[in-house]
Amino acid sequence: xxxxxxxxxxxxxxxxxxxxxxxxxxxxxxxxxxxxxxxxxxxxxxxxxxxxxxxxxxxxxxxxxxxxxxxxxxxxxxxxxxxxxxxxxxxxxxxxxxxxxxxxxxxxxxxxxxxxxxxxxxxxxxxxxxxxxxxxxxxxxxxxxxxxxxxxxxxxxxxxxxxxxxxxxxxxxxxxxxxxxxxxxxxxxxxxxxxxxxxxxxxxxxxxxxxxxxxx
Amino acid sequence: xxxxxxxxxxxxxxxxxxxxxxxxxxxxxxxxxxxxxxxxxxxxxxxxxxxxxxxxxxxxxxxxxxxxxxxxxxxxxxxxxxxxxxxxxxxxxxxxxxxxxxxxxxxxxxxxxxxxxxxxxxxxxxxxxxxxxxxxxxxxxxxxxxxxxxxxxxxxxxxxxxxxxxxxxxxxxxxxxxxxxxxxxxxxxxxxxxxxxxxxxxxxxxxxxxxxxxxxxxxxxxxxxxxxxxxxxxxxxxxxxxxxxxxxxxxxxxxxxxxxxxxxxxxxxxxxxxxxxxxxxxxxxxxxxxxxxxxxxxxxxxxxxxx
Numbered sequence: 001x002x003x004x005x006x007x008x009x010x011x012x013x014x015x016x017x018x019x020x021x022x023x024x025x026x027x028x029x030x031x032x033x034x035x036x037x038x039x040x041x042x043x044x045x046x047x048x049x050x051x052x053x054x055x056x057x058x059x060x061x062x063x064x065x066x067x068x069x070x071x072x073x074x075x076x077x078x079x080x081x082x083x084x085x086x087x088x089x090x091x092x093x094x095x096x097x098x099x100x101x102x103x104x105x106x107x108x109x110x111x112x113x114x115x116x117x118x119x120x121x122x123x124x125x126x127x128x129x130x131x132x133x134x135x136x137x138x139x140x141x142x143x144x145x146x147x148x149x150x151x152x153x154x155x156x157x158x159x160x161x162x163x164x165x166x167x168x169x170x171x172x173x174x175x176x177x178x179x180x181x182x183x184x185x186x187x188x189x190x191x192x193x194x195x196x197x198x199x200x201x202x203x204x205x206x207x208x209x210x211x212x213x214x215x216x
Numbered sequence: 217x218x219x220x221x222x223x224x225x226x227x228x229x230x231x232x233x234x235x236x237x238x239x240x241x242x243x244x245x246x247x248x249x250x251x252x253x254x255x256x257x258x259x260x261x262x263x264x265x266x267x268x269x270x271x272x273x274x275x276x277x278x279x280x281x282x283x284x285x286x287x288x289x290x291x292x293x294x295x296x297x298x299x300x301x302x303x304x305x306x307x308x309x310x311x312x313x314x315x316x317x318x319x320x321x322x323x324x325x326x327x328x329x330x331x332x333x334x335x336x337x338x339x340x341x342x343x344x345x346x347x348x349x350x351x352x353x354x355x356x357x358x359x360x361x362x363x364x365x366x367x368x369x370x371x372x373x374x375x376x377x378x379x380x381x382x383x384x385x386x387x388x389x390x391x392x393x394x395x396x397x398x399x400x401x402x403x404x405x406x407x408x409x410x411x412x413x414x415x416x417x418x419x420x421x422x423x424x425x426x427x428x429x430x431x432x433x434x435x436x437x438x439x440x441x442x443x444x445x446x447x448x449x450x451x452x453x454x455x456x457x458x459x460x461x462x463x464x465x466x467x468x469x470x471x472x473x474x475x476x477x478x479x480x481x482x483x484x485x486x487x488x489x490x491x492x493x494x495x496x497x498x499x500x501x502x503x504x505x506x507x508x509x510x511x512x513x514x515x516x517x518x519x520x521x522x523x
Contacts, residue, residue: 003392003445005307006274013278073276074307 006074008187012138015145018070019137022144029058029143030122033152037118040103040159048103052096055153058143060089066145081175085146088171095168104161110209117155117202120194121148128191147183147195150175154202164210173203248465248504250296253484255385256434257409262327264478265503266299267292267496268440268487274307284491286316291493293322295500301412301438301487302351303331303362304343310350317352328353329410329438331389332370333362340370344377358410360387364395364402371406385409391440393419396426403429412438415483416448417476417520427482436484439477443488449473455523464512465505470495474502476516479509 019026036054039047063085071078095101105111125148129139142148150172157169176199183192252261267289275281289300302309310330317323330347332340344359359374361367367388374386387410390399396413403411403426411430415422416439430437443449452469466472470488477486488499508516 005271005305006276007271010275010278010281013281014276017276017278070276074274076305076307 004182004186005076008189010074011183011187011189012134014070014074015134015140016138018066018145019139019141022065025144026141029141032057033118033122033143036152036156037115037122040118040156041105041115043103043105048101049096049099051103051156052092052101055156056089056092056096058089058149058152059085059092061144062146062149063087063089081146081179084171084174088168091168091171095165102161103156103159105159110158110205110212113202113205114155114158117158117198118152119155120198121152121155125151125191125194128194132190134189134191146175146179147192150179151195151198151202154198154206157206158202158209163213164206166206166210169203169206173199176200176202250503251478251505251507253478255409255436255484257385257436262485263296263298263503264483264485265297265474265500266301266327266329266438266485266487267297268489269300269302269309269313270306270440270489271445272489272491273302273309273312275312276308282312282315285312286319287493288490288496289313289316289323290320291496292500293320293325295497296325296503297500298325299327299329299358299438299485299487301329301331301440302347303333304347305331305333305362310347314350314352326353327357329358329360330356331360331362332374333365335366335369337369337373340366340373355381356383358385358387359383360389360410360412362389364388364390364398367398367402371402371408375407385436387411387436387438389413389438389440393421396422400425400429403433403435408435410436410438410484412440412487414441415439415477415480416442416444417473417517418448419444420517423480427480431482437482439483439486442473442477442486443470452520452523458519460515463506464508465501467501468498470498471502472516474499475507476513476520478502479507479513 032054036051039051063082067078067082067085072082105115122142126139126142129135140147142152153172154169157164176195180192180196180199183189184196251264253264254261273285275285300313302313304310317326328351330344330351332344334340334343348356359377361370361374374383377383378386387408388399388402389412390396391414393414399411399413402408411426413422413426427437449469452473457466457469457472461472464475466475474486474488477483490496490499
C-alpha cells in the first residue's frame with residue numbers, strides 16, 4: 001500500500017509555491033549560511049553567538065513558515081514538526097544568549113566532516129536535487145527548507161568546541177529519520193538519501209566526538 | 217500507475233481485437249441508464265460510482281493543480297456522478313473540493329460525504345463546521361466517523377445532528393481491513409445509515425461477515441480503495457482484459473474491477489480516486505451497462521486470482 005497523504009509531484013509543487021512566496025529570502029539564507037560557515041571555521045569575538053543565532057533563525061523559520069504555513073496544508077503531521085522545529089530554534093537561541101560556547105575548527109576527521117556537511121548542505125544538496133529534476137523553483141532551499149537545514153546543523157555542531165551537547169542533535173536526527181525515510185521510501189526523492197544517511201552519520205560522529213573529549 | 221501505461225493499454229487491447237465488440241470504446245463508456253442503488257434506510261437512490269479524494273485531491277494551494285482537480289470533478293458530474301467523499305485527514309482535499317464545487321457547472325446532484333477525524337466532542341463539532349465551510353455546502357448529506365476514532369463520543373453528536381436535520385445520514389468508516397471487529401460491533405448496535413470499508417476482487421474478507429451484516433441491518437455500504445491505491449490495477453494491466461469482459465460492458469480494467477465491487481448486492485457505492493480526467497472517464501464507464509451476475513462474479517474473481 002502507498003498510504004501517504006500526498007504525491008511527490010504535489011510535494012515539489014508546494015516548494016514551488018513556497019519559494020515564490022518567500023523570494024528573495026533564499027538569497028539572504030545563503031548569505032547567512034556562508035557567514036555562519038566562515039565564523040565556525042575561523043572564529044571571531046561573538047562569532048559563536050552569531051552562528052547560533054543564525055541556526056536559531058533557520059529552525060524557527062522552518063517551523064513557522066515552512067511547516068506551519070505551508071507543509072501543514074498537505075500533511076497534518078506538519079503541526080508536530082512545526083512544534084519540534086520551533087523548539088530547536090529556541091534551544092539554539094538559548095545557547096546563543098547564554099554565550100558560553102565557542103567554535104574551534106580542528107583539522108581532524110570530525111572537523112573536516114563538519115565542513116563537508118555544511119558545504120554539502122549549501123551546494124551538494126541542491127545540486128543533487130537539480131540532477132534529480134527538482135531544480136529551482138521546486139528546490140528545497142538552504143536554511144528555509146528542513147533537509148538542507150538539518151544537514152547544515154550537524155556540520156556546525158561538529159565544529160563546536162568542547163563536549164557536544166547531544167540534545168541539540170536530537171531533533172535534527174528525528175527529522176533526518178522521519179522526513180528522510182518518508183521522502184526516500186514513500187515519495188522516491190533520491191536526494192533525500194543524503195538527509196537520511198547524513199542524520200545517522202552526523203549523529204554518530206557527534207557521539208564519537210563527545211566520547212573522545214570525555215576520555216581526553 | 218504511470219500515465220502512459222493505462223492509456224497505452226486500452227489502445228493495445230483495442231488493437232488486439234480483445235474488446236472490439238464493446239460500445240463507445242474510445243472513451244470506454246457503455247450506454248444505457250445510470251446504475252443506481254438505494255440507501256436502505258430511506259430508499260433514496262444514488263449512483264454506484266462515487267469519487268474518493270485520498271491523496272489525489274491533496275494538492276495544497278497550487279492553482280494549476282487545483283484547476284486540474286476541478287476538471288476531474290466536472291467530468292465526474294458530466295458523466296452522472298454524485299457522491300464525493302473526503303476527510304480532514306486528507307490534507308487540503310476538502311479545500312480543493314470546495315474550490316472545484318465553486319467553479320463547476322452541474323453540481324446539483326452532489327451527495328456530500330464528509331468525515332470527523334479527531335478526539336473530543338467539541339473539537340469534532342468544530343472540525344465538522346470547518347469541513348462544511350471548506351466544501352461550501354449548507355450541510356453534509358452524510359457525515360462519517362473516520363477510522364472509528366473516538367466513535368463513542370462522535371456517534372452521540374452525529375445522532376443529534378441528524379435529529380436536528382443538520383446532516384441527512386450518519387456512518388462510520390475504516391479501510392484496508394483495519395478494526396473490522398470493532399466495526400462489526402458498531403454495525404450491530406448503532407443506528408447508522410452508512411458504513412465504509414475496503415473491498416476488491418482480491419481482498420474479499422468482508423464478504424464473510426461485514427457485507428452480509430450490512431444487508432441484514434439495512435446499512436448502505438461505501439467501498440473505498442477499490443484499486444488498492446493503484447497496486448491492484450497496475451498488476452491487472454500487465455495482462456489482457458479477457459474478451460468476455462464485453463459481456464458486462466467493460467472496456468478496461470478499471471471498469472472490470474469497479475463492476476465486480478458494485479455488483480455485490482450489499483454494496484451501495486464505490487469511491488475510486490483519481491487525479492486525471494481520462495481515468496475518471498474510464499471509471500465512470502462502470503456507471504452504465506450490464507452488471508455481472510453471481511456466476512460472472514465468480515468467473516471474474518477466479519480470473520483475477522490467476523493474474
